[in-house]
Amino acid sequence: MNKSINILVVDDEFSVRDSLFKWFREDGYNVDTAENATEALKKIQESKWDLILLDIKMPGMDGMELQKRIKEIDPGIIIIMITAFASVDTAVQALKVGAYDYVTKPIDPDYLSHIVNNALREKKLSIENLQLRESIKEYSKFDEIIGESQNMKNVLNLIETVAKTDTTVLIRGESGTGKELIARAIHSNSSRRYFPFIPVNCGGLPEGILESELFGHERGAFTGAQYRRKGKFEMADGGTIFLDEIGNVSMKTQMDLLRVIETKKFTRVGGNEEITSDFRIISATNADLEAAVKEGTFREDLYYRLNVFSIFLPPLRERRSDIPLLAQHFLKKYSISMNKPMEGFTPEAMDILVKYNWPGNIRELENAIERAMVVGTPPYVKPKDLPFQIGEIKKTPSAETLAEVEKNHIIYILEKNNWNISRSAEILGIDRVTLYNKIEKYGLRK
Amino acid sequence: MSIIYLLPIEPIKEEFLQNAGLAIEKIFDFPFQILKSQFRAEIAYDYSREQYNSTLILSKIIEVSPDNAEKIIGITDVDLFVPVLTFVFGEAQLDGKAALVSISRLKNEFYGLPKNENLLIDRINKEVIHELGHTFGLYHCDNYECVMNSSMYVENIDLKRIDFCHKCRTILNYNITKQHSKNNK
Numbered sequence: 270m271n272k273s274i275n276i277l278v279v280d281d282e283f284s285v286r287d288s289l290f291k292w293f294r295e296d297g298y299n300v301d302t303a304e305n306a307t308e309a310l311k312k313i314q315e316s317k318w319d320l321i322l323l324d325i326k327m328p329g330m331d332g333m334e335l336q337k338r339i340k341e342i343d344p345g346i347i348i349i350m351i352t353a354f355a356s357v358d359t360a361v362q363a364l365k366v367g368a369y370d371y372v373t374k375p376i377d378p379d380y381l382s383h384i385v386n387n388a389l390r391e392k393k394l395s396i397e398n399l400q401l402r403e404s405i406k407e408y409s410k411f412d413e414i415i416g417e418s419q420n421m422k423n424v425l426n427l428i429e430t431v432a433k434t435d436t437t438v439l440i441r442g443e444s445g446t447g448k449e450l451i452a453r454a455i456h457s458n459s460s461r462r463y464f465p466f467i468p469v470n471c472g473g474l475p476e477g478i479l480e481s482e483l484f485g486h487e488r489g490a491f492t493g494a495q496y497r498r499k500g501k502f503e504m505a506d507g508g509t510i511f512l513d514e515i516g517n518v519s520m521k522t523q524m525d526l527l528r529v530i531e532t533k534k535f536t537r538v539g540g541n542e543e544i545t546s547d548f549r550i551i552s553a554t555n556a557d558l559e560a561a562v563k564e565g566t567f568r569e570d571l572y573y574r575l576n577v578f579s580i581f582l583p584p585l586r587e588r589r590s591d592i593p594l595l596a597q598h599f600l601k602k603y604s605i606s607m608n609k610p611m612e613g614f615t616p617e618a619m620d621i622l623v624k625y626n627w628p629g630n631i632r633e634l635e636n637a638i639e640r641a642m643v644v645g646t647p648p649y650v651k652p653k654d655l656p657f658q659i660g661e662i663k664k665t666p667s668a669e670t671l672a673e674v675e676k677n678h679i680i681y682i683l684e685k686n687n688w689n690i691s692r693s694a695e696i697l698g699i700d701r702v703t704l705y706n707k708i709e710k711y712g713l714r715k
Numbered sequence: 716m717s718i719i720y721l722l723p724i725e726p727i728k729e730e731f732l733q734n735a736g737l738a739i740e741k742i743f744d745f746p747f748q749i750l751k752s753q754f755r756a757e758i759a760y761d762y763s764r765e766q767y768n769s770t771l772i773l774s775k776i777i778e779v780s781p782d783n784a785e786k787i788i789g790i791t792d793v794d795l796f797v798p799v800l801t802f803v804f805g806e807a808q809l810d811g812k813a814a815l816v817s818i819s820r821l822k823n824e825f826y827g828l829p830k831n832e833n834l835l836i837d838r839i840n841k842e843v844i845h846e847l848g849h850t851f852g853l854y855h856c857d858n859y860e861c862v863m864n865s866s867m868y869v870e871n872i873d874l875k876r877i878d879f880c881h882k883c884r885t886i887l888n889y890n891i892t893k894q895h896s897k898n899n900k
Binding site for chain 2: 288289
């Protein structure tokens with residue numbers, strides 16, 4: 270049944286209109302007819318049409334001219350021209366200006382059916398394609414990256430800049446700062462966004478398995494390899510491969526990675542066939558790669574290959590002003606998934622969240638909020654719902670040096686006061702010049 | 716009593732008409748009656764195409780239809796066309812009274828193949844049921860085994876069964892009931 274498809278037949282000959290009307294109606298289409306261009310234009314403006322069968326030769330405005338007018342009104346309408354054998358040249362002209370195809374009178378019923386079905390299928394696919402592209406665009410926005418602190422604004426600017434290029438990116442930051450989220454944002458805003466994003470956790474796999482994961486394997490390559498399997502580099506063809514915890518890979522795998530980055534060619538484990546793949550590499554680490562290079566545990570050439578464009582994700586304690594926003598985001602997320610109408614945090618609970626050191630960063634914050642949602646009672650999350658208390662915070666000695674504590678506290682006060690130097694200096698109990706000196710010393714920037 | 720009439724346009728083998736009538740009776744549960752030929756297909760002959768205009772014959776069938784006809788279907792031996800299409804196997808008034816079937820392109824001989832009368836009877840019966848299905852308000856069906864599947868080639872006719880799929884049968888029964896209650900009012 271084709272009840273939702275509207276077809277308009279435009280022809281000055283009654284017998285043609287009548288035959289096609291009946292023919293399409295028997296297929297269940299909504300069909301109407303028009304005997305000239307004026308009537309056709311009126312009907313096109315009044316209703317939505319999917320397909321128009323249009324006679325080229327008509328008295329008054331002919332089919333060619335009418336086609337142009339129709340395309341001005343609705344470029345999405347499929348137009349199939351009807352022509353007598355003598356005017357095939359004209360039909361070809363019509364194709365050049367946007368008609369889908371043409372049929373010659375008398376029309377072979379099988380051909381007409383075939384051409385109409387193909388045209389409608391193509392239209393459906395192109396609408397679906399458009400909708401999918403739109404939904405990908407929606408996902409491509411930076412909605413999931415929460416933060417209004419200057420630190421995060423800088424990160425977002427870097428993402429926007431690098432996403433447009435095909436440059437290799439190294440994302441650095443402590444565990445739980447959201448490195449994969451940043452990698453996904455780069456991918457989904459790049460020209461590779463309609464191709465796969467393939468994440469690989471390099472730190473969680475033993476050397477042999479990681480090799481097979483990355484490059485694939487042939488059947489019988491090792492015990493248990495019952496089938497040929499594609500590797501992540503092969504799967505990422507056209508898209509992006511995200512190598513997480515790159516600092517943890519063995520020297521042997523580092524060597525293999527270097528080769529594949531340089532040549533974009535590799536062979537599956539146990540195979541001889543050389544495979545070529547077009548991928549972009551984004552890697553991430555929380556390790557001190559420079560120190561690893563000095564110690565000789567990370568190849569210097571690989572380090573330079575991966576570290577073309579570097580993005581540093583600040584730990585949560587260095588962007589405390591984002592904590593309320595993030596906390597509210599996770600509260601909303603779990604409030605929906607748990608169907609629990611939690612509206613927010615009591616001021617005391619929020620104070621604890623902002624002051625806590627968050628060694629596990631955003632992941633730890635999310636877990637803390639999820640736990641609070643489980644144990645807490647609406648409408649507000651209270652201090653007792655949190656997995657730590659204010660006393661504990663005070664008792665927990667920070668692993669940071671004195672200078673780091675000072676730096677983080679200055680950042681916190683500056684962010685909280687929107688970089689108002691006078692107010693921040695006053696709160697910190699120092700004069701403006703001292704504050705300026707410290708900003709310069711720690712390389713802080715708004 | 717409502718009857719489905721079979722009208723031979725020119726002399727048609729009695730065996731073909733009887734078989735088609737029995738198929739109608741079985742599938743639609745209406746009695747059938749074979750009328751005498753009342754006009755010739757020549758009235759619809761088109762010299763330029765050397766074919767017969769199906770729509771003209773159909774309108775003539777409507778004219779001669781008996782008053783108590785539930786439906787009337789003409790059967791002809793000539794090759795039919797509608798003005799814009801190269802040929803048609805038949806034509807029907809959608810949700811109307813009359814239909815027409817041509818046996819010309821249902822014959823194996825048309826395609827240079829050996830004559831096969833059993834196969835021809837099977838094809839005629841299917842096309843008669845198909846066109847009458849349209850008169851009962853049925854559209855073409857995507858199910859290739861359903862008799863309402865649209866046939867572009869004779870091979871398509873051979874593929875389908877001489878009955879409606881479950882969906883078309885449901886709609887047919889509903890339309891017949893609706894039609895009867897309208898007639899009784």
